[in-house]
Amino acid sequence: MQKENFSYDNRIVKNFAIATAVWGIVGMTVGVLIASQLFEPMFNLGNQYTSFGRIRPLHTNAVIFAFVGNAIFMGVYYSLQRLLKTRMFSDTLSKIHFWGWQLIIVAAAITLPLGITTSKEYAELEWPIDIAITLIWVVFGWNMFGTILKRREKHLYVAIWFYIATFITVALLHVVNSFELPVSFLKSYSWYAGVQDALVQWWYGHNAVAFFLTTPFLGLMYYYMPKLANRPIYSYRLSILHFWSLIFLYIWAGPHHLLYSSLPDWAQTLGVIFSIMLIAPSWGGMLNGLLTLRGAWDKVRDDARLKFMVVGITAYGMATFEGPMLSLKSVNAIAHFTDWIVAHVHVGALGWNGFLTFAMLYYIIPKIYNTKIYSKKMVNTHFWIGTLGILLYALPMYVSGFQQGMMWKQFNEVGQLAYPNFLDTTQQILSNHMWRALSGVLYLSGVIIMAVNLVKTAKQGSLVANEEDSAYPMSTEEEHGGHWHRWIERRPVQLLVFSLIVVIIGGAVEFAPSFLVKSNVETIPSIKPYSPLELEGRDIYIREGCNNCHTQMIRPFRSETVRYGDYSKSGEYVYDHPFLWGSKRTGPDLGRGGYVGENAKIYKPANWHFQHMFDPRTTSPGSIMPAYPWLITQDLDQSKTVRKLEAMQTLGVPYDEKDIANANRDLNKQALEIYNELKEQKTVQAIVLENEIEFDENKEIIALIAYLHKLGRDIEVQPKEIAKQP
Amino acid sequence: MNKIIGFVEGADVYLVTSLLIFLLVFVVVSVQMFLMKKDTSDKMSMLPFHNSNSDNNEN
Structure with a gap:
């Protein structure tokens, strides 16, 4: 059998890398602006298009779907081709995917400041954009599965399982949560009402974190960590257990966002139980990532990219421990609705998603430009500024959240609220909000330094748009024997179907009683529709x-x-x-x-x-x-x-x-x-x-x-x- | 568990069945994981390093 020559498409990787950096700077700049609005209203800039309520969703959408989304696609397009030893299925589909996704982001950047929103968190975009997201996501899946089907490597590495689970689950989440009835071109009403809408929304919201911000990044971790450390993942066996446990358990935990709400008690309790169980696979993944460096920790001292990886994975571990703790009712009673939750989210976003993205960018750009990084010193500076930014964000926000949560609950000696005026509790935390804005400036500065460094790196090299490689064609001989998992690792379609079944179980069990059992939503005859x-x-x-x-x-x-x-x-x-x-x-x-x-x-x-x-x-x-x-x-x-x-x-x-x-x-x-x-x-x-x-x-x-x-x-x-x- | 969800008629069937499915999947995957040969595990974990070009870790 002869080796076949082929090339990897690096241009699409470059495009997604540029989009990652550009949208990252945009999204974080908006983040700094809204952070400033939360201690000084002047920063609302006196017009309706920049007021907090309208541009807070712009910030969340920009950093989640534009910055992190493009980073996922960059990392996936680079690693998928190399793991499967083939070029992407279709350059045309790659281009449609790239430009379609950027157009969706632009549409979001225009409509959200105009107040065109569904109001559902992380799903604010109106129905025509929802349809566009679905179509572009299908293009991504089509391209990914086409690539998998024409691969030269029979076995699918663990990173690819996570990519597959991400694709199918995000599709499911987006479609189910986006059921809405259009009223006009840019206005719709959610198909669900009240408590059912809340349940669907937080099933979506929680699992957007799970399957957009976590599973794709775990897949990326399983590829880029070994590459950066130049050694295989610590335990491949653990990665199997990690994968199946994580995707099964994550989907159930959504109701922990609705504790002490009008959601039926049984659904709240279910969310808590599965949140606690989730610690095990989450920490399994974290330990698998960190222990990859076992015996090679000296490399971390010299390679700032590994520093980003280590802090990023540690942040993942911290956030996934804190999440289940916050789902305990007694903790949630204090933390919910406060800055504590904001801190929790940002440890994950800035640490896990941000730092892994930076490590990938510092790895990929020199590779595809066939050169070395322009300045290692700038990478180190970025790392320390970014780390300081995360610390200065999280600590004041933890203090702020705990302080305000306790003040809301405080009674004086005669049994009256100690702080009956809500504003008294707001005034106490304004200095923390100032620290938060400052930390945002630090983190953003680091990203700008990175962007300059990467541009200089690109300029000193030249893009290898079509990187040559060769590999033997995939053997058509059927392997006999072996265990069950070895069988499914060779069958992407079955892997997809099985993943889908696993994630559907959790959603169906939560939804079915709420939608089918009438006693879950009490009837109050005096409640009348809106005039x-x-x-x-x-x-x-x-x-x-x-x-x-x-x-x-x-x-x-x-x-x-x-x-x-x-x-x-x-x-x-x-x-x-x-x-x-x-x-x-x-x-x-x-x-x-x-x-x-x-x-x-x-x-x-x-x-x-x-x-x-x-x-x-x-x-x-x-x-x-x-x-x-x-x-x-x-x-x-x-x-x-x-x-x-x-x-x-x-x-x-x-x-x-x-x-x-x-x-x-x-x-x-x-x-x-x-x-x-x-x-x-x-x-x-x-x-x-x-x-x-x-x-x-x-x-x-x-x-x-x-x-x-x-x-x-x-x-x-x-x-x-x-x-x-x- | 039954006590918590008992007031929703039929819900306990959904939940207990699902938990059993999870337990089954978890046990099967765990057993398979332990039965996996070391050679297989080592081979799979080396997949990111199989490119023939010089995709090394220099920066």
């Missing part, structure tokens, strides 16, 4: 990203019911497409914002909201909330109101034909009532006069006030019946 004006106000709340800072989920703690009112019930959210529970309390919970009955805690009249939106500091001194003056000057778009009600009706919200036919009339009637109330108020008159605003009943602020006054309002109708429920 047309309230629905429009809700869409403004979504557009401005208010759910990025305000929760609508009062947990059953005394500290929360005393502060906000009665705890939240699943039956309150049955008309919420999408759910808006939020995951972070930078500001107070708004779940009972419209409750005016006995023991009302946080209700504010219309003129207070008007003044607060125009300039939050006038009603709430020291607040870090952005101002929303455009809500007072912009007209409410009523052209889609009827279609919105029709869409909601399709989704099961009990609007009748009369409601839909009279939608605009009813909207204007309710708006006029709020307007008449507002125009009598001196504070409103003063703002309108001083700023020469043409204020009337058709302004967006009126719809938003209507929505805020709807929150938790209906629950007051039957306080006794509600109180009986567990």
Whole structure:
């Protein structure tokens, strides 16, 4: 048998490498900006396109899908060709994949600041972009499987199993979570409502971390760590156990994002159990990575790329230990909704994803340009600046989260909340937020140094666009004997199907009872659908990203019911497409914002909201909330109101034909009532006069006030019946 | 486990079955892993180093 000559496509690797660095700088710059907004509102820059609620999703999407996404593709395209001893299946598909993905990122960068969002975390992009993501992801899978099928190496190395599991599971997550009913070209409503939407969203959100930020990087670790250390992985056997345990267990853990919420207890407990079990495979993977350096730790001293690897894998170990700890209910009670979670996420993102990406870039670029790195000193500088950045990010955020979480729960000696004013707890952590922004500047500086170093490296070499290699064709002889896993390692399609079955089991078990067993979502007869004006106000709340800072989920703690009112019930959210529970309390919970009955805690009249939106500091001194003056000057778009009600009706919200036919009339009637109330108020008159605003009943602020006054309002109708429920 | 999820009719069947499936997969993979010959394991772990070109670790 003769060896065959072929070449690797390095140009596509280069393209993804450039995109990784460019989007990394963009995404992190936005990160520094939003970090600064959280101690100084001036950094919202006074316009709607750069306010926190709109560009926080831009930051998360840019760093997850643009920076990390391109890094995954760079690492996969480089390693896949070499592990399979073949060129990518199709250069055309590679190009479509690359440019399609970049166009999706550009679409996100345009739509998110415009307030075009579904509001679902890490899945904010609207339905046409969702479809584009699906198509491009299929192109990626097609190209990957085409390459696998024409390979010259019979056995699939462990890294490729992780790539396959990533492909199929991300596809599943994206499609299931993106079921939405379009209202117009760039507006849709989630197919699911309330507690079911929350369950699907956090099944997606958790597993986006698992199968976009973890499994592909584990695959990359299994390739690049041995290459950098110049020795095989510590235990191939452990990698097998690691793979199957991890993909089976991860998919179950999503409900730990919804502890103490209206999600049924059994689902919460399930999430906790599987989160704890997850420590084992996670640490198995971490130890397998680190122990690869056994007997070669001296290399770490001299090779900054290995330093990145070691700190990155250690960060993975820390984050995957902390995650299960945070899923313990007693810990979660303090940490949830605070900066602690933000710190946890960033240890994983900055350490694990960021540092592994940098190690790959420093390995790949000199290889494909057939040269050596321009400056090892700059690599070392990047490493130390980046490490310092991670530490300065995490430590103040841990302190901030713990401090604020405890302050929310603190009672004084006479049994009253020690800090009844939410802002008192905010003021205590502003210095920590400043440290966070500074750490972001440090980390970003390191990335810029890396970019300069890589450009200089590329300039001193020349791109080997088609790298020659040779290998024997794959033997067609069937191997007999051997064990079960040896069999599946040679069969990519079966491996894919088996992986899919494994991940579907966890999702199906969590979803089926929630969707099929009616008792999981209680019915509260007093809860009524949103009026047309309230629905429009809700869409403004979504557009401005208010759910990025305000929760609508009062947990059953005394500290929360005393502060906000009665705890939240699943039956309150049955008309919420999408759910808006939020995951972070930078500001107070708004779940009972419209409750005016006995023991009302946080209700504010219309003129207070008007003044607060125009300039939050006038009603709430020291607040870090952005101002929303455009809500007072912009007209409410009523052209889609009827279609919105029709869409909601399709989704099961009990609007009748009369409601839909009279939608605009009813909207204007309710708006006029709020307007008449507002125009009598001196504070409103003063703002309108001083700023020469043409204020009337058709302004967006009126719809938003209507929505805020709807929150938790209906629950007051039957306080006794509600109180009986567990 | 039954006590926690008992109030959701039928859910315990889903969960217990799934946990048994996981246990089965875990045990089978573990047994296979221990039965794997060292030669096979060594060969598989060397796959990243099989390129004939000079893909070494210099930077």
